[in-house]
Amino acid sequence: MTFAGSETSLNPDSDSDDDSNDSSDDSDDDSSVAEEEAAGISTSYLQLISQYEEEGPTLANRGDSAKAMIRTEQKKWTDPVELRQTNSDKFCTVLIKELHVKDPAAKPFDPDELLKKCHAPTFKGYLKWRCNHSRIKKESSIWIPVVLVPLVGLDSSIKNKSGLYVGDLDLILHHHWVLDQYVLAHERLRVQTAVALILAGATASRPGALIEKLCYKDVEFHIFPPAPGSKRARIGMVLTLRKTKRTAGKLRLKKFGCYEEDTLLRDPLLYIESLAFADGAFKNDFKSPEHIYNLIVLADQPCLILP
Numbered sequence: 001m002t003f004a005g006s007e008t009s010l011n012p013d014s015d016s017d018d019d020s021n022d023s024s025d026d027s028d029d030d031s032s033v034a035e036e037e038a039a040g041i042s043t044s045y046l047q048l049i050s051q052y053e054e055e056g057p058t059l060a061n062r063g064d065s066a067k068a069m070i071r072t073e074q075k076k077w078t079d080p081v082e083l084r085q086t087n088s089d090k091f092c093t094v095l096i097k098e099l100h101v102k103d104p105a106a107k108p109f110d111p112d113e114l115l116k117k118c119h120a121p122t123f124k125g126y127l128k129w130r131c132n133h134s135r136i137k138k139e140s141s142i143w144i145p146v147v148l149v150p151l152v153g154l155d156s157s158i159k160n161k162s163g164l165y166v167g168d169l170d171l172i173l174h175h176h177w178v179l180d181q182y183v184l185a186h187e188r189l190r191v192q193t194a195v196a197l198i199l200a201g202a203t204a205s206r207p208g209a210l211i212e213k214l215c216y217k218d219v220e221f222h223i224f225p226p227a228p229g230s231k232r233a234r235i236g237m238v239l240t241l242r243k244t245k246r247t248a249g250k251l252r253l254k255k256f257g258c259y260e261e262d263t264l265l266r267d268p269l270l271y272i273e274s275l276a277f278a279d280g281a282f283k284n285d286f287k288s289p290e291h292i293y294n295l296i297v298l299a300d301q302p303c304l305i306l307p
Contacts, residue, residue, distance in 0.1 A: 056116075076130060078111035091129050164201030166266070172197055173265050188278070195271045202268070203256050205241055213243040216281040219272060223304040225297045232293045235260055236303070237269050283307050 062070070078092040092111035099106050114122065176194060184190055196210050222236040237258040244254050261267035273289065276282060284306065286292055297304055 076134075077115060077126070089133075091126050094129065161204035163204050169198065169201045169266055170263075172201070177265070188275075191271055191275060195268060195275070198266055198268045198271070199239070202258075203239075203241065203254070205254075206245060209241045209244050214239075214241070216276060216279070217307075218242060219276075221269075221273070221292070221306040223292065223295050223297055223306065224302075233295050233297065235269055235273075235292065237272065239268075 076091060078090045079088050090111075092109075092114065096108045099108070173194060176190070176197065196207070199205065199210055199214075200207065218240045220238045220240075222238060224234040224236060226232055227234060239256045239258065241254045241256070244252065258268050260269055264270055273292075277286070277288065284291075286306075292306070295304060
């Protein structure tokens with residue numbers, strides 16, 4: 001059997017000792033090369049690690065508003081080096097004064113080095129000092145609701161989020177139903193996606209509260225008497241979002257009311273009602289919209305609730 005540039009014999013008795021010696025030499029050479037390569041790779045990674053330690057953490061690429069807030073907090077933390085005075089009202093100056101009172105022989109610390117240490121108790125003390133020396137009224141995040149809200153009396157009310165502008169929602173749904181050429185495994189998925197788009201835009205909820213989290217038990221259909229001049233019952237829907245993001249350390253259910261929309265493209269009732277009929281989700285065993293629209297609401301009742 002002939003290979004390019006060499007000949008290999010298939011006879012097991014020919015030059016067996018020489019072959020074994022050659023293979024042993026080759027293995028020794030290969031192992032030494034591998035060790036050298038491994039040593040080189042380890043050295044390069046160690047150099048990188050040392051370089052990264054000197055560089056410190058990679059800073060986030062923040063926007064202009066975030067940078068402005070950081071500059072504000074830096075001014076509260078300490079003065080620039082050339083402007084630092086013993087009578088300054090900055091947080092680190094207050095710390096240095098308290099340290100000197102406690103131990104007159106103690107050396108003043110460097111505010112910049114203290115900031116780089118990221119010592120959590122120090123930051124908590126700064127937050128308490130910040131609340132006492134500013135007009136902060138709104139609470140946020142983990143430690144603040146537990147300690148500073150009752151201590152300083154911060155506002156813990158929930159801020160309502162703005163929904164998506166209806167014109168933008170129309171553009172999204174137009175692309176979804178008209179322009180999108182993606183072939184789905186089942187067209188039911190297109191209906192479900194439309195529901196998620198509408199509810200996310202209307203409730204300003206993150207996908208985690210809607211996708212695979214919203215169940216039929218979280219939806220109630222409310223049947224109201226017909227509008228003046230009409231014979232058909234009116235339908236409303238109450239949506240309960242249970243898997244919402246924790247706010248100030250608390251999990252709060254969020255309920256949203258929906259009514260029938262004249263523009264069918266963005267009517268969430270229409271989509272969810274059609275999915276409920278397809279899945280047989282109504283406990284009353286309704287099979288078609290006519291069964292719902294023909295219901296009669298008694299005069300002494302504000303509405304009927306369909307589970």
